[in-house]
Amino acid sequence: MKKRYLSILIIVLFSLALVASCAEVVQVGTTIGQGMGQISPEDKESIDRLAAQTAKAARPMTDEEEYYVGRAVGATILGQYRLYANGRLTSYVNMVGQAAVLASDRPFTYGGYHVAILDTEEVNALSCPGGMIFITRGMLQRVNNEDELAAVLAHEVAHVNHKDGLAAIQKSRWVEAVSLLGSEAARKVGGAQFTQLVSIFQGSVDDVMKTLLVNGYGREQESAADLSALTFLHSLGYNPDALIDFLERLTKEQTRAPGPGVFKTHPGMSERIVSARSLISKNQWPRKEDPGRDRRFREMRI
Amino acid sequence: MKKKDFLFLLLGLGLTSSVALAATVKVVTQEAIIRGDKRFFAPAVARAPYGSVLQEQSREGDWLRVTYQGKQGWIHVSAIQEQKFQLSSLAGGQAQETSHDEVALAGKGFTPEVEKAFREKNPKMRYDLVNQVQSYKVDEQKIQAFLQAGNLKEPGGGQ
Numbered sequence: 001m002k003k004r005y006l007s008i009l010i011i012v013l014f015s016l017a018l019v020a021s022c023a024e025v026v027q028v029g030t031t032i033g034q035g036m037g038q039i040s041p042e043d044k045e046s047i048d049r050l051a052a053q054t055a056k057a058a059r060p061m062t063d064e065e066e067y068y069v070g071r072a073v074g075a076t077i078l079g080q081y082r083l084y085a086n087g088r089l090t091s092y093v094n095m096v097g098q099a100a101v102l103a104s105d106r107p108f109t110y111g112g113y114h115v116a117i118l119d120t121e122e123v124n125a126l127s128c129p130g131g132m133i134f135i136t137r138g139m140l141q142r143v144n145n146e147d148e149l150a151a152v153l154a155h156e157v158a159h160v161n162h163k164d165g166l167a168a169i170q171k172s173r174w175v176e177a178v179s180l181l182g183s184e185a186a187r188k189v190g191g192a193q194f195t196q197l198v199s200i201f202q203g204s205v206d207d208v209m210k211t212l213l214v215n216g217y218g219r220e221q222e223s224a225a226d227l228s229a230l231t232f233l234h235s236l237g238y239n240p241d242a243l244i245d246f247l248e249r250l251t252k253e254q255t256r257a258p259g260p261g262v263f264k265t266h267p268g269m270s271e272r273i274v275s276a277r278s279l280i281s282k283n284q285w286p287r288k289e290d291p292g293r294d295r296r297f298r299e300m301r302i
Numbered sequence: 303m304k305k306k307d308f309l310f311l312l313l314g315l316g317l318t319s320s321v322a323l324a325a326t327v328k329v330v331t332q333e334a335i336i337r338g339d340k341r342f343f344a345p346a347v348a349r350a351p352y353g354s355v356l357q358e359q360s361r362e363g364d365w366l367r368v369t370y371q372g373k374q375g376w377i378h379v380s381a382i383q384e385q386k387f388q389l390s391s392l393a394g395g396q397a398q399e400t401s402h403d404e405v406a407l408a409g410k411g412f413t414p415e416v417e418k419a420f421r422e423k424n425p426k427m428r429y430d431l432v433n434q435v436q437s438y439k440v441d442e443q444k445i446q447a448f449l450q451a452g453n454l455k456e457p458g459g460g461q
Binding site for chain 2: 198
């Protein structure tokens, strides 16, 4: 008889397993198991706790948490660079940026995408987790047309899509944060665990900053962002070759550019160009230039 | 069945079960616009704040047909999270969040309170400028006109 009950239990649990989360199925199982006298209340408690911990440790950062990390990264960058006060140009770069966003894999994030211009001669573009994107005045001066600007912004949108900023956070920090989150104490503002959580937050922001401004992303991440950017450009009707044109010119100008900027944090330009050219040629995407776009870009008098 | 076998069975079942039941979805952006058609600039039918529960009717590509407060419309898949079926009540316990439920986890991780404490520790941070940047909005009609004037296409089937 007991065997029959167990067979039923297995079938029920398998059915539930198809629609529910790990920790919940385990909890149902342990409750039934305890009721049948298969496991003790102590065993049930420890199994439930283990399942809950396993599930929580595996959880990724939520979009809302990504948003707060991104805001802190943005606030750090804006503590070091001034915003360029040119409303007309800011509105224009936001238009081009939004176009890239619409073509992207993740057009909606918790707080949306916003592009800002940093008032510096350094040549760089950066994206914060969640969708805040910075482009420097120095970078704007080096793009020759709207399609090249779209290529730079599409590349940054791709980094947000791929969550490359979040990937810079040391895994041990997030594991520690998640283990704290299970406790009520961590939510009590001012308590020791809450202070620890704030310190993990600080460390996470530092990790992202270090990658954005010092170390840069890995070559694979840069190349993947290029390939996504090319897809966005093509689906919008921008010229995908604009990315290659820009990277080639930037490589030539590399020695003359001031400050740390894009050259230190964006290595392997020649490999990126080869990889981008290969995607365009594989898909036979034609050059698509447009006089209207060129005209409105010139009117910006960047 | 031995007690040890039973424990292994439970853990095994738990580890292999994470398939979502896609009957309802939750909004994971600050505010999502539900639209009359599966296009970015289709007229808005309703606005659903973060955490709103929507009933999923069908799915076409990256767009979900949903019902929200009696209104039907379309929402992009990146603005929502699928819900997982809640079993805890069947086990006689309290209803619990699923492990990856974005909305249920709200307020439990990196939160506005964490940001506030972080700001107090780092007064040089320019959150005022971050707020300014995040206030940049692109008007839908303007971007449509911008795309058209630049001989560009609206992605996802729009004209």
